[in-house]
Amino acid sequence: MEAEAAKLIGAGLAAIGAGMAAIGVGNVFGSFLESALRNPGAADGQQGRLFIGFAAAELLGLLAFVVAMILIFVA
Amino acid sequence: MAAEEGKVDPMKQFTIEPLLGSDWQLADGINIAFTNSALWMAVTTALIWAFVAGGMRRELVPGRWQMAVETMTGFIDDMLEANVGKEGRKYVPYVFSLFMFILFANLLGLLPLGLTGIHPFTVTSHFTVTGVLAVLSFSIVLIVGFGKHGFKFFTLFVPHGTPLPMIPAIALIEFFSFLIRPFSLALRLFVAMMAGHVLLKVLSSFVIDGTNAGLGIGLLVGVPSFALMVAISALEILVAGIQAYVFALLTALYINDAEHLH
Numbered sequence: 001m002e003a004e005a006a007k008l009i010g011a012g013l014a015a016i017g018a019g020m021a022a023i024g025v026g027n028v029f030g031s032f033l034e035s036a037l038r039n040p041g042a043a044d045g046q047q048g049r050l051f052i053g054f055a056a057a058e059l060l061g062l063l064a065f066v067v068a069m070i071l072i073f074v075a
Numbered sequence: 076m077a078a079e080e081g082k083v084d085p086m087k088q089f090t091i092e093p094l095l096g097s098d099w100q101l102a103d104g105i106n107i108a109f110t111n112s113a114l115w116m117a118v119t120t121a122l123i124w125a126f127v128a129g130g131m132r133r134e135l136v137p138g139r140w141q142m143a144v145e146t147m148t149g150f151i152d153d154m155l156e157a158n159v160g161k162e163g164r165k166y167v168p169y170v171f172s173l174f175m176f177i178l179f180a181n182l183l184g185l186l187p188l189g190l191t192g193i194h195p196f197t198v199t200s201h202f203t204v205t206g207v208l209a210v211l212s213f214s215i216v217l218i219v220g221f222g223k224h225g226f227k228f229f230t231l232f233v234p235h236g237t238p239l240p241m242i243p244a245i246a247l248i249e250f251f252s253f254l255i256r257p258f259s260l261a262l263r264l265f266v267a268m269m270a271g272h273v274l275l276k277v278l279s280s281f282v283i284d285g286t287n288a289g290l291g292i293g294l295l296v297g298v299p300s301f302a303l304m305v306a307i308s309a310l311e312i313l314v315a316g317i318q319a320y321v322f323a324l325l326t327a328l329y330i331n332d333a334e335h336l337h
Contacts, residue, residue: 048157048324055321059259062266073086 007071014068021061028053083280085273089200112204115196119179123172147175151323158327162334166327169215173208174323181268181315185308199318200268202261209261212326216256220333231336260325267318271311278304 032050036043093099093108101107130144137145151171155163177199184197198204220228232249233242278300285296 048154051317051321051324052328054317055263055325058267059263062263062270065266065270066262 007075011068011071014064014071017064017067018061021057021064024057024060025054028057083276083283085276085280088194088196088272088276089269091201111194111196112198112201115180115183115198116204119176119183119198122183123175123179126175147171154324155327155330158324159331159334163327163330166215166330170323170326170330173212173326174319177208177264177322178316178319181319182312184268184272185311185315197268197272199264200272202265205261205265206257208264208322209257212260212329213257215326216329216333219330223334224336228333228336231332256325256329260322264318264322267314271307271314274307275304275311278307 028050032043032046032053036046091110091112093110094114095109097106097108099106099108127144130141132138132141134141148167148171151174152164152167155166155170159166180198184195184200186195188195220231224230232246232253234245234249237245281300282297282304285300286293288296
């Protein structure tokens with residue numbers, strides 16, 4: 001396989017990571033909403049934790065994006 | 076991979092260009108040329124200054140502007156109160172400046188000023204800028220941590236109630252997760268901003284190329300891409316706010332670690 005083609009395939013595979021992070025972020029907000037609807041009184045107090053979870057899940061997807069960018073532009 | 080002639084190059088928007096000549100040599104190899112990045116940082120700072128100065132009225136019944144500024148400071152104040160406790164009050168100026176700078180820089184980069192020929196530069200889409208902000212937060216954590224607790228600060232790496240045989244492994248993991256903090260802070264903001272702007276430019280190239288290819292393809296590709304661009308722009312405004320909030324929130328959490336250990 002040509003090196004250029006391999007790089008592009010690798011960058012495409014990195015998009016799987018971005019999709020997985022999308023599942024993770026959806027899971028964070030989905031679970032929050034589910035429990036917030038059960039107990040709306042406690043929901044506001046948990047927003048900080050919501051965004052910490054969001055930030056952690058999102059970071060891994062962004063890392064996949066960085067891998068793709070490195071493969072296309074740097075490597 | 077250079078873009079071909081006549082195509083939209085999604086990376087061109089991140090080019091740093093000297094604006095007033097590039098021969099501002101301070102010393103050998105140190106050039107302090109005034110770049111577009113520096114210009115937009117200055118614009119961001121001037122806007123924040125104008126926003127806050129307009130609201131510093133100290134009236135008993137606040138007007139709209141004073142209310143807007145007080146909402147922002149109150150928001151940061153509450154966040155530090157909730158995450159650090161009453162010791163958090165002294166970090167309000169820093170976290171507020173950090174939050175406002177990132178928020179304004181993110182939003183300024185999204186302004187559709189390109190129509191008038193001025194190209195907004197997203198300051199926070201560069202790792203150097205976000206890296207400096209992250210190092211600033213991290214140094215405050217280190218200075219406060221070591222200044223307040225001395226060498227007891229290292230107990231941060233051993234959470235309470237860790238079984239004795241687990242201590243070496245846990246301490247190693249905690250140590251690396253501590254060291255990785257500035258990188259994750261800087262990387263998150265920079266990549267989130269860069270990815271959004273690249274996505275918008277890629278979609279705009281779909282619109283331009285699709286429309287140039289004729290009416291049929293223009294309707295099939297150009298119009299949906301344009302609708303998607305509008306939606307993604309709305310999402311980007313949300314992301315600009317969330318990223319500024321997350322940066323400030325994580326800074327508050329790290330400061331809490333430094334103030335109270337575990």
